[in-house]
Amino acid sequence: MEDSKKLLIVAIIALVVSMLSAWVSYLSVSTLSSKISGFASNTGEANLTVESSAAxxxxxxxxxxxxxxxxxxxxxxxxxxxxxxxxxxxxxxxxxxxxxxxxxxxxxxxxxxxxxxxxxxxxxxxxxxxxxxxxxxxxxxxxxxxxxxxxxxxxxxxxxxxxxxxxxxxxxxxxxxxxxxxxxxxxxxxxxxxxxxxxxxxxxxxxxx
Amino acid sequence: MDKYHKVVMALLVLAIVFSIISLIVSLGIFSLDLPKSAGTSARVTDSGAAQVKFVVEPTSANSG
CATH class of the missing domain: 2.60.40 (Immunoglobulin-like)
Known part of the structure; x- marks a missing residue:
């Protein structure tokens, strides 16, 4: 296989892996942001717990x-x-x-x-x-x-x-x-x-x- | 393969390696155990105290 073809194949692989990496990173950030308290979005969810208190x-x-x-x-x-x-x-x-x-x-x-x-x-x-x-x-x-x-x-x-x-x-x-x-x-x-x-x-x- | 192609090839290989590392790190986020809400605790017991007081004055009967 000539050098140009090898280079092309490696470049394609690099592109595919980079795109895959970028997509996974996007998914990861989306998942993480939903787990972190304080994250703001245009749809709100308020959670509160009323603690029992003996007094x-x-x-x-x-x-x-x-x-x-x-x-x-x-x-x-x-x-x-x-x-x-x-x-x-x-x-x-x-x-x-x-x-x-x-x-x-x-x-x-x-x-x-x-x-x-x-x-x-x-x-x-x-x-x-x-x-x-x-x-x-x-x-x-x-x-x-x-x-x-x-x-x-x-x-x-x-x-x-x-x-x-x-x-x-x-x-x-x-x-x-x-x-x-x-x-x-x-x-x-x-x-x-x-x-x-x-x-x-x-x-x-x-x-x- | 001339020198130019070798350099480009090396850079592309490095790009693939770093991309794979990035992929692995990103996947690591899924395994993080982050709390969705703060921990809570409830008070289950309490106590209070009151005082009772009086004074016994000495008399001939109990002063000894």
Whole structure:
């Protein structure tokens, strides 16, 4: 084969390979640009994901009965967070009635667990101290059982507090009309409780259900 | 084949080689694993705390 023909064949091959390469490069760039965020085109596509967020907030987060003592001749005093008759056999004064208030401020239903930081003996001291709580739904159906009903819940009655997590609401709803519960407290202060400031922390933990 | 033809032939061969390399690199884009959207995470737990306080004043009965 003469040299000119060889050259022609090589040139044709070079041209074909170059065209093929250019075509593949064009396809590759097209594919890549569709994968890169921020690529603009005349047809738009907006993607967004709404993340679920478990969030709880104590709208009333401090209960204070001030300073006081058990009435002389009484063996104990009773302190509650109820609106009326919240101090019995003592001269304490409840600063804010209505209990602690917890609101589900997230965008998903959660389970609500409560715990206290101290036992009655650690918190109050003396002989037979009492430390109870009573969870109630401020808004109807804020607190539901695991099947979405209202049966079997420990609501509306004073029971002893615990330092371990106790589930009160398997479903604590997030909808604005049913997302708030209150925790009332009932504290029994024995006449021989050691004098001094008594403080404790109540912790609410929520988990997405 | 004269010298001129040899040079042209060499250049064409180089063009083919570089084109093939370009082709391979371009094909490599297809195997890139690019995310189509940002990763998301959701908060699944939260907690809050409240304080309870009262003061027991000393009396003759409990001051010791």
């Amino acid at each position: 709880v907030n104590f709208t009333t987060d401090f209960i204070d009965w001030g300073s006081g003592q058990v009435d002389v001749g009484q063996t104990y005093a009773q302190l509650t967070t109820l609106e009326t008759n919240n101090v019995t056999n003592g001269n304490w004064t409840l600063q804010t009635a209505g209990g602690l208030r917890i609101e589900n401020i997230g965008n998903v239903n959660v389970s609500l667990n409560l715990s206290v930081g101290k036992t009655a003996a650690q918190f109050i001291g003396g002989t037979n101290p009492g430390y109870q709580w009573n969870v109630t739904a401020v808004e109807a159906n804020a607190c539901l059982n695991s099947t979405g009903g209202t049966g079997g819940l420990q609501l509306g009655t004073f029971i002893d507090t615990t330092t371990s997590q106790t589930e009160f609401c398997p479903i604590f709803q997030f909808v604005n009309t049913a997302d708030e519960v209150r925790i009332d407290l009932n504290i029994t202060v024995p006449y021989n409780a050691p004098p001094g400031a008594k403080t404790d922390t109540i912790t609410a933990t929520v988990t997405v259900v």
